[in-house]
Structure formats: C-alpha cells, structure tokens
Amino acid sequence: MSDAGERGGDGGITPTTDGALLEVQDLRVHFPITRGVVFRKTIGTVRAVDGVTLDIRRGETVGLVGESGSGKTTIGRAIVRLYAPTSGRVVFEGTDLASLKGAGAKQVTARLQMVFQDPYSSLDPRMSVGKCIDEPLKVHRLGKKTERRARVEELLGTVGLPARMATRYPHELSGGQRQRVGLARALALRPSLVVADEAVSALDVSIQAQIINLLQRLQREFDLTYLFIAHDLAVVRHISDRIAVLYMGQVVESAPTDVLHDDPLHPYTIALLSAIPRPDPEIEARRTHIVLTGDPPSPAAPPPGCRFHTRCWLRQKLGNPERCEAEPPPLASVARGHAVACHFTDEVRASPERAAVRVGGSSASA
C-alpha cells in the first residue's frame, strides 16, 4: 500500500506508470460565474479544482477529505465524467477519458461508478427498486429479461436486501436501505472503480457502521477500488489506505493513512485532526484544540500564495512571514508516499501544537 509514487518533487499521491487504475493529472475544473439572462457575461471564475494530481492503484481505497468548497465532490464528478475538466487528464485503466466517444465511452464508464450522498435524490422516485437496479443492465444490454431479473435479485442479496424489495419504491425504504440500493445499482455493471461521494454522511451512526462494513465486504468480494470522498476524517481514516487532504481545490497533504494520522505535517491537516471531536471524554479533557480563525475564503477569489495562509495558525505564530502570501508552496515529497505543500514543514515539526494533536490522538496506538 505504501509504495506510492516516489518520483521527482511531486511525491505523495502521484502518477506511477504501473499498477495505477486511475490517474488524475493536474486536473483543473473551473466554473464561470455569469451575470445576466439574455446577455450572459462571464464576470469571474470559481476555481473548484485547481491542479490536483493523484493516482489510485487497483484494490486500494483512497480517501479524499476536505470541507465544503474544497473541491472534493467536483473531483469525483470529473472522474465519472459528470463534469468536463478545464484542463488536465483523467486516465482510467490506461485510457484518457477525454478521448472517449460513443460506444467506447459507454464501455469504459460502465467500469467507473459513483455512489452519492443522498440516495433519495439519486434514485428515481417513480421507479421500483428492481427497475432502478435493472436500468443500467438494460442500457448496456446485459442479458434477456429473465436473466436480468435473476441478476437484480442476486444484487439485492449482495447488498443485504431481501429479493422482495425489488417491488418497493424508494420512498418506502429507510435511508440505509436506499443507500444499499444505490450500491446495488453501482455494482450492476461490475465496475472496477467506485467513487463514493459522502456515501455514509447522511446516515445515522448505527446505520453508517453497517454501510461501512458492507463497503469493505464488497471491496473484498469484487476486487473493488474506492475513491472515498468525505468530510469526516474519522470515517475516511477507518476505510482508506491513503488519504489526500484538500483545501480550496488543491491537495495540501497526502500520505498513507497511518502516516497522516501519526505524522501530519500540514498546518491544515493538524487543525482538522484537532477539530474532530473524539468519542472519549478523557481524551477530550486533556487535549488542546487548535481553533482556526475565520471562514474559508471564497473559491472565486482564492488568496495568493498558499491558499491556507489567511487562516493558518502556524503563520500567525511565525509572525506572518511574507513568503506564505507571495509564493504558492509546491506539493513536495517529504518521505516515501508522503507529500506536503507548506513552506515551513520544519517549523510544523517542532511545534507543540502538532505534538499535542499527536499525544491526544495516539495514546491508544503505540
């Protein structure tokens, strides 16, 4: 899991030539801000994703974590071709997705599926569960009606739903059941990569745990590769082999999961780790919290230099060095598979805040 790209200066989750199921290279997705109805004028650009590079190897789970507006959902959608990249490439199973058209596109994208946060709005309310799962099979002409019916039943069983659910409608199901249907639908075409966008975020904890366990079982059974997008670092950490932390459309740190937790090096990652409330009052009582000041800036007008500099606790401690404002830090490799975009990693290493997060966090794990 940790033989991630050790190449040149870009380190971390980088494209390696072999073994990568999906390569995202310098992806940019910009959205125009327009004004006017008849005479539409572009008055600005939202840089939702601004130069993201990551690769995902077969069979692993890569977590993409970030807050609202970090671009994590846009990345997921650009991968499954719901958004066209402004620039950069998405290479899936060796094929550049932008080059695909017609039947070829259909064939490749069948192996690339997405599971959404809110299964209620992603399932057609007028379609029975059976029809819903059957739809992709039908579109791709996979078998006769009776064969497809058998396959739908098999898929329902796979996600832990009884076959009689096929005749139900989405509104009759609970949130957890709907998410299972969303999974069955995503699995119908035997994908190799599943992009799960906040797939468990809307669920109650006890149901969330069921779906997480289901995702892990399905991964083993069907050799799935996951891009797991979520804002909840605890959930992402539980399921992922590697994690990339996003801030305002850029990766600020990426590392194998344990490294990110035990050895975080970006001030934003440290703040995130510190902000997550732990379900343990004793840890909470002795832990110090880094509370970031202010809101994230608007993605239509990202700050110059390091995008995090307006809220960075370390920069404040260092007396607001000019460099953070002047020069965007490159995502640089600091160790095998670990890349950080910060000018002051040595200062981060020495900071008591980082030590406090680590002590608070890793008392249980030796």
Next chain:
Amino acid sequence: MTGEALLSVRDLVVRFDTPQGEVHAVNGVSLDVGAGETVGLVGESGSGKSVTSLAVMGLLPAPAGRVASGQILFDGTDLIGSPERDLRRLRGKDISMVFQDPMSSLNPVITIGEQVTEILRAHEQVGKADARARAADLLRQVGIPNAEDQLVRFPHQFSGGMRQRVMIAMALALHPRLLIADEPTTALDVTIQAQVLELLVGLTRDLGTALLLISHDLGIMARVARRIAVMYAGFVMETASTVELFANPRHPYTVGLLNSVPAIDDRGKALRPIEGAPPDLEEPPVGCPFAPRCAWRVSSCWTEMPPLRPIGEGTADGSGLEHEAACHNPVTAEEVRGAAPLRPGFVPAPPPAAAATASPEGPA
C-alpha cells in the same frame, strides 16, 4: 438533583396525529437540567430528542403534535397548561433555543441588525439607538468582525458559521437561564464546528446559562457535556455522567452506538454496527423498543419496558451523578469490549410468537 433542578421533565409523553395514525414520538421521558449545568441528549433520527426539546419550548407543531401527559417544570412552574402569554415571556428571556439550520431560523428579508434588536425590544424597554448599540456588542461577543457594519446586512450575506454565531448572539441576548441547542453544529464544517462549539460553551459558562445540547455526535458530547442522556425510540435508555457513560456503558444500545463510531485512534478495529433498523413509531411500543435489535434481550424485553433505574456500584469519575439504565439485562464490563454477551449458552430471546412455535434451544 431532583427538587432543585432548573428544568425538570417528568414522564413526558408526546404524540403526533397523522393521517396514518398516531406517532409515538416521546414515550415517558424524565430529564433534569441543573442551573448552569451542561447536559447532552444523544440519539439517532427519530429518537425523540428534538421533539422533547420542542415540547419544552412549547413549540410542538400544532395541531398535530401534543403533549399527551407528563410535566415540564421550569424553576418549579409547570409549563404545560401555562397560558401562551406567559410562555412567550419565558421564551427568549429565560429559555432560548438554537437550531441546526440558521438559514431557516433567520428571516431572509430582514437585516441582521433588525432581527437582533427585535429580541431586545420585545422583552425590554430599550430605545432604538440603545438596542442597536447592544446588538453590535452582541455580535462582537460572538466573534463577528466589524459588527456595526454587519448590522445592515442580510442573512444570505453571511457564511453558515457566521449565521450560527448570529443565532447564538440572539439566543443569549437576554441572558437566559437555559439554552437548548439542537444540533447546533451539524450543518457546519469541522473547523467551523470547533469554533462554534468553543463559543457556545464559553459564553454559556460565562453567563451561567444551563445548556441542553442535542446531538447525534458522540464526539461532541464527549467534548462538551457533563452528563448525557441516551434516547432511543422516544425513551431515555441510559443516563450518566459523560465520563462514566463512555467508560462504563451498561445499556446494549449505548454499547452499540459506541461500537458503531469509527474511532480515529484505532483504525483497523472492525466496526460492530447494531443490526436492523429503528422501530416504526406508528406502532404503540410494546416491551423494549430496542429488543428486536438487541443481542442481550431476554424474554421479558418483548413484553415489558423496564423503568430507568440506578445501576452499577458507583461512578468512574466520583462526580456523584447517578448512573441509570432502562434495561432488563445490562451489559457487563467484560462484554462491552467484545460487543456481545459472554455468558456461556446465552441466546437472545426469540420474539414471543416464535417462542411459542420454536423448540427451546439450550439453556437461556
């Protein structure tokens, strides 16, 4: 703490009348909040935690929702049956509330300044200019920069975190004695959540305001609450000091909840979810509502809901707070870690109908 509690909810039963029938939202909840105390109410969707708080505020959606029985004592006075005029005086002044979504609780077409001054002017004799100055002060207190300039802005011009700060400023404007915060940070990003929680806790502590915090998030509870009540299907299943509840959970549902949360510190540890789904609240509760999902159930669980009663030898933190659970067959300390009953030969009791037909399986 009975007797001297600021808020004392006694055997509260809330029903909703719907076209499909009666919904049994709250089924006999008792809960105390002492003056200045921070109490957490934790539970999943449909557990009745929000309905309980709305009942306290007298804000159940009429005519569907109604308090069927029970008492809500605030400072010794029963709020149920109190005239609406008295309740209006109480709300905002003595008890106030912060909701999950500040956008839907703020009026979108009125400036922030007008909304904050409205509260002051509704309850106190203050001139316009004074009210404005105080409103700016309040915004400053909750950490909103350039407070004077913000007064003329509208809610949509604020970020989610800022809107929630405005809500907190409004809720604490009159120094209430009790603040009910219903999922106040659930809609916010984690780093903003940390800011808002810190603010909420700091301000209520400074003002001596008691805080009833409602959340599904056990991590937030661990950070903020001194005492926790765990709700399920309209019942309080377990209550204890926060330290005790996490160290020594005794109710199978609490144990299930704790085992469902991915702990950031021990990855790799498999989650042990609670199987099944919460019950349909349109059915009147018979027995313990958790029985169908419970690995510890015994035959009486199917027929009789046990009362909330003191449990255990003492509390882990020596706080003297009572540890109570509503359970016929509480989890033992050794069983918590394994998340399963360890007594040799123990089999969860089958439902009564099945028990009648099935042959007995080993010693129970």
